[in-house]
Amino acid sequence: MTGPTAAGAAPADAALADFLRRHPDELASGPVTPTPTGWYDARRAAELTATHRAIVVAGYHSDRERHGCPDYWDIDAAGDCEDKALWCHRRLSDLGWPKSAMRLWLCAVQQAGRWRSHAVLVVHITIEDGTILETALDGLSRTPMRKDDLSYRMWTLIEPDGAAGQD
Numbered sequence: 571m572t573g574p575t576a577a578g579a580a581p582a583d584a585a586l587a588d589f590l591r592r593h594p595d596e597l598a599s600g601p602v603t604p605t606p607t608g609w610y611d612a613r614r615a616a617e618l619t620a621t622h623r624a625i626v627v628a629g630y631h632s633d634r635e636r637h638g639c640p641d642y643w644d645i646d647a648a649g650d651c652e653d654k655a656l657w658c659h660r661r662l663s664d665l666g667w668p669k670s671a672m673r674l675w676l677c678a679v680q681q682a683g684r685w686r687s688h689a690v691l692v693v694h695i696t697i698e699d700g701t702i703l704e705t706a707l708d709g710l711s712r713t714p715m716r717k718d719d720l721s722y723r724m725w726t727l728i729e730p731d732g733a734a735g736q737d
Contacts, residue, residue, distance in 0.1 A: 589643035589656075590730055596645075597659065597730045603670035604694035604702045614667075618693070621661045622707045622714045625654040630709065652676075652689035654709040659691050667693070677722040679710065685723070692717050 590597070605614075628648035633641055636649060645660050646653040655674050663669055671694045679688040690708040697703060704717040711720070 585641040585643045585652075586728065593645070594730075596656070597674060597728065598669040598672065599730045600670075602673055602694050603668065604696045605668060605671045607696050607700055608698070610695045610697060614695075617662065617665050617667075618695075618705065618707070618714055621658050621665075622711075624661070625658060625707065625709050626712065628654075651709055655689045655691040655707065658707040662691075662693065671695070674728040675706075675717075676726045676728060677720075678724045679722045688722065689728075690717075690720075690722075 625647045630650065631646075631648050632650055633639055633653075636642075636646070637644070643656065644653045645656045647657040647661075649657070652674070659669075659672050659674065662672060673692050673694075674689060675692050676687060676689050678685040680686075688708075688710070690706045693705045693707065695703045695705055705714050706717045706720055707714050708720065717725075
């Protein structure tokens with residue numbers, strides 16, 4: 571997630587702004603509303619697992635390969651990390667998952683001995699006993715994982731209205 575910047579904007583900010591111009595209603599903003607108690611069941615668990623599996627199976631293709639530029643946000647299971655996260659968001663939304671329970675996060679992941687920018691989709695799921703699980707769909711993980719179990723750093727919530735909050 572690097573590339574040309576708008577005046578004064580970080581590369582991810584410029585690419586995000588471009589994505590939001592093209593897809594203004596894709597991402598929810600404001601407070602997260604976890605799924606209701608009793609909503610998450612075996613069918614929803616299977617949807618979550620299948621959605622995650624699809625981004626892993628699709629492989630990775632950089633923005634340079636696909637779009638000829640260093641950073642371009644798109645909805646694509648076979649794209650780079652933010653494209654995969656956005657694809658998961660769209661897929662789950664199409665299956666009836668509430669957008670208000672899903673948020674896109676940027677973070678730093680250690681790869682090849684250095685920290686790199688990365689994006690994941692986090693879904694706030696209320697399980698039967700009322701516990702809320704922050705479940706990450708991440709192209710670098712074999713299965714959906716609890717956000718807190720990932721060894722990533724510098725978590726930053728993507729807010730479509732332009733405000734970013736940090737965890």
